[in-house]
Amino acid sequence: MTDILFQPYTLNPTLTLKNRILMAPLTRCMADADLVPTQAMTEYYGRRAEAGLIISEATIIRADGQGYPNTPGLFTPEQIAGWRRVTDTVHANGGKMFAQLWHTGRVAHPHFYHGEHVLAPSAEAVEGSVPRMRELTYQVPKPVTKQEIEQLVADYAQAAANAIDAGFDGVEIHGANGYLIDQFLHHDSNKRTDQYGGSPENMARFALEVVDAVIDRIGNDRTALRVSPGAYFNMAADDRDRDVFDYLLPALEQRDLAFLHVGIFDDAMEFGYLGGRASSYIRSVYHNTLVGVGSYTAETGSEAITANKFDLLAIGRPFIANPDYVAKVKSKAPLVAYSDEMLTSLV
Ligand code: FNR
Ligand code: 8K6
Secondary structure (H helix, E strand, O other), rough: HHHHHHHOEEEOOOEEEEOEEEEEEOOOOOOOOOOOOOOHHHHHHHHHOOOOEEEEEEEEOHHHOOOOOOOOEOOOHHHHHHHHHHEEEEEEEOEEEEEEEEEOHHHHHHHHOOOOOOOOOOOOOOOOOOOOOOOOOOOOOOOOHHHHHHHHHHHHHHHHHHHHOOOOOEEEEEEEOOOHHHHHHHOOOOOOOOOOOHHHHHHHHHHHHHHHHHHHHOOOOHHHEEOOOOOOOOOOOOOOOOHHHHHHHHHHHHHHHOEEOOOOOOOOOEEEEHOOHHHHHHHHHHHOOOOEEOOOOOHHHHHHHEEEEEOOOOOEHHHHOOOOOHHHHHHHOOOOOHEEEEEEEEO
């Protein structure tokens, strides 16, 4: 019944995956003080090389993109060398790996980078504080200037080039879950009146500039994007967001990306303004390779692929609990259930 997961899948002439199971990007907050991947992280990813593709935990493109402790970076030579050890191990074990490129925007906290400002589209703070560091309340961001936008776009492209230097097979740009790129795409966080706000075309501009700059540096065949048309994390929903994604998704389709990935924790969630699930909405307007995710099992994920709801299945929490997830599913062995306590160590 899960046989479909074990078929190889060709993303494009450059990349063929040995199966349809992706390891979802999973922040673990285990990089060292210089945000360099450690030996324990190398072994953790190395154990999961049976996935058709591993997507790294979200990795910051520059210092002021950091919103959680010990999240790895891809902007210093040491960080690149650290990731090279990870990708060498994954490749030696027969796997493939993309880096997820991240800037948290208004979810950043200056505590982590000893900075002054938090940068975001508009001076609209996200409610609350850094998880497990409750004294760190989120700040009102400084709206980015045109010049700062150009620098951010350049820094995404540089991080993509660094990812290729570090041996990654490609990158997934993190445009989901209420972080910087997503903040441009939703009315809750984007109140701009210049060419980056107001209309769907303007609100989609930053995302497309980042995508185009990354494609320019490393090629469309190695560039993927994660998006959350349904606002559910670090973001309040607004019915007008639908128009932004109605504009963005066909524009992305023209870019011929390696894949598009739904950013969601539970794909059973329905959004009134999307007419149902985020994955169904994306499938209706975007016709290239789509990665589904969000509280699926191998069985329910296989059913969804068979029903043509998406093409590839990303697995998050079960992969934290089961380093040998793929082998277990293949042999129909029982899985260890995920629990939040597992986040304190890398198994
Ligand atoms: C996540 N998720 C996530 N998403 C992302 O795009 N970048 C990230 O770094 C993280 N980090 C992260 C950490 C932890 C501890 C969890 C539980 C989740 C979301 C993740 O990729 C996935 O979408 C969800 O976990 C839903 O899939 P599962 O877990 O139901 O298979
Ligand atoms: C300190 C770790 C930070 C990790 C950042 C990613 C967030 C993962 C935390 C999992 C909590 C699930 C929240 C789900 C929100 C769904 C809302 C309906």
